[in-house]
Amino acid sequence: MAPVGEKKGILERLSGGEVVIGDGGFVFALEKRGYVKAGPWTPEAAAEHPEAVRQLHREFLRAGSNVMQTFTFYASDDKLENRGNKLSFTGQQINEAACDLAREVANEGDALVAGGVSQTPSYLSCKSEDEVKAIFKKQLEVFVKKDVDFLIAEYFEHVEEAVWAVQVLKATGKPVAANLCIGPKGDMHGVSPAECAVQLVRAGADIIGINCHFDPMTCVKTVEMMKEGIEKAGLTSHYMVQPLAYHTPDCNCQGFIDLPEFPFALEPRILTRWDMQQYARVAYKAGIRYIGGCCGFEPYHIRALAEELAPERGVLPAASEKHGMWASGLEMHTKPWVRARARRDYWENLKPASGRPKCPSLSTPDSWGVTQGHTDLIQQREATTQDQLRPLFDKAKH
Template sequence: MASSKSKNILERLDAGELIIGDGSYIFTLERRGYVKCGHMTPEASVEYPEAVEALAVEYARAGADITQTFTFYSRDIGTPEDVNLTCREINQASCDIAKKVAKKYDTIVAGGIVYTAVFKQTRNKKDVQDELREGLEVLIENDVDLIIVEYFRNIIEMEWALELALSYGKPVAATMCIGPKGDQDGVSAAECGVRMAKAGAKIVGVNCLFDPFITLETVKIMKDGLKAAGLNPYLMCQPLGYRTPDGGSYGWIELPEYPYAVEPRTVTRFEVAKFAREAYDLGVRVIGGCCGMESVHIRAIAEELAEEHGRLPEASRKSDLDLSVLGRKANLGRREYLGKGTKDFWWNLVPATGRPLSASLHRQENPQTVSKSVLN
């Protein structure tokens, strides 16, 4: 267990700390058989609380400073036909699990709210805030330490959500699910960053939909815009755990492999370590993961940034941190381990798929980050 620290993320960031977030819940639990694909709703907190708790513990052991509540929607929509649970019942169970794990591992309890269905229908501020208020109520009743206003694709809705979230007096982080080309209306990533900061968010950044290196490109654009505007919020990055340079404007969701065949695109632990180093060097101080980022990836972040973080995670007890185990096997003449006892080998490796006819990229009609000419 970590030593007792402030649960106020802003106090810790002000003190110069690096904060490591946790990883994927919905997508990981779907792959483990606790969430139904297509619905992607968190009723597992009620139906299989031990599975949700075990995953939260994995992230804490891997070095996460944050334990997110397994909450998602604000209203009773989207659950499978055989689930007779209200959104409030699910969200309360999710809070109970997060608080239990946070008590044991001394982590920050973070509750998230996401974009609404009503925004697309009406683009009415009152309608949006009324829906979000329902999701926020249970988080506030459970006295979460941090509100994450995340997975918003439109800066207008984000601004309305921030206004409401900040009214509760809690620390608030704001992350949009956008790529380098900006939000769904074409507002630039730079302007999105500036508007989130001007709306009052002390932590701004991106989460989900795009891979680690695309999200870094997006954060860099945000950072440049913030600097030009004379603003200096903390930066946050929680990307996908898949390589998706050929994703469309809605990222990986527009790829044919989504959601059942994305495994070949999974990032390696060493790619995530590279991402973590680049993120830290860019100035990002809240670094975690979203869909596909599992405990091995969070551990890779914590191990790569152990000096900056001030500790190695509990799970590192089972890591070959200096690759000496593989090195000894190589020194014994075992060819299958030749060269594998060095960091350079793993950092420079380009993993193969094992599929002779596999394509490196999908021929996306509307690629977000690569030129169409590359795909023709």
């Protein structure tokens, strides 16, 4: 047991049967708020606009999150160098600022700090195992210095690179979670979720699961496949899931990145808070005890997870003070037909409209061949647009 006044660690919580609620999607949320640039998706906002990152952490904590994950997605030096313009901050400065912000807010509640690493351009450029591991080790130095509570290797499309990351992270002696951004078809080399799971656990991961690229139900299904692989191999593990907040029934192996709407027109696909409650229940029944979100997840989505699992957790989040279970707050609405919606069965059975006339029920995802075939047109359009906008950007800087 943890000493009085000391927070229980992630493995102690999970081994004790607790439900751990993760946080949501910082990259997409901060892009919408004007602090992250789509494309590079790098997290310099942690050092550049710490107040924005701090506030988002705080909102997730208030919504019920038990983990403050450092905003260090794509914060490896090789990724930062690919931004195309010089940053005012080094990778070390960004990672240190992210750790400090996460710890500051975690200390405001019963939350843990998780330091996160993700896939690297070095791996995708076919660099050697030693070179890729060196990237992880450099980022890891900050997490060790700042003494994060545990480590997460997330957003890996190839299990081989994820295994390398786990091996590096495991050397610290801290608990390690490993998440792949794959669906039921497996990683980008066709390695099945079951085999991926076995490789991750044998590499030393304490917690395994899925994050990003697909909707909640697809991600839960994939974790179930991982769980079956672990049990068949006679191994044990804890499980986690942090999916998109978007419906993705028409996605292929690459996930939502191949959708025509990615990344600026995904809002019609957003899950409602009631969808999130269903997701939380399904994940719990599947034996997953670390349940959170990734891109598209806002604090109200996390609040929905925490409210659905309040009976199991024995507590409601602070943000529920301004909500009311299953729309009970609508009982005070001035319109009688809205007051009549203050009941669970109404929202559980609702089929939300898109609000868009002639909106297709599903879209046709782009294929890589189509995307490559439009390269010249895209480059021409980008050049024209940048020429038109450059005077405005220059004016804004001054």
